[in-house]
Amino acid sequence: MQINSFGIPVFIKNKRGRIKNENRKKSFYHTNFSSSFKKDAPKNLLLIYDIPEGMKKERDWFRRQLKNFDFIMIQKSVWVGPSPLPKDFLDYLKEIKIKDNFKTFKLAKSYIR
DSSP states (O other): OOBOTTSOBOOEEOTTSOEEOTTOOOOOOOOOOOOOSOTTOOOOEEEEEOOOGGGHHHHHHHHHHHHHTTOEEEETTEEEEOSOOOHHHHHHHHHTTOGGGEEEEEOSSOOOO
């Protein structure tokens, strides 16, 4: 961002009158996966993840996908839901490089609230 001689940022307006920020990252939207699980499917998969702060968009997207798959949040990074996770979803996690940041555990009994 450009600054003037006093150290104050200089904003440049584009043709539409909006302030232009050249350092802003372009928006990137991840693929959405629909749930193939039934509403009454047993919640027998424990998922624990730790996605770094630098991958905030991916982490937020991941949380939204877990909600789509009817997972329940136990803590911020501990979820329980139906299993198994779809193969195309796991392949996509590998593609965006967050597959190594979570672990899944099969529960002996279904989770009940």
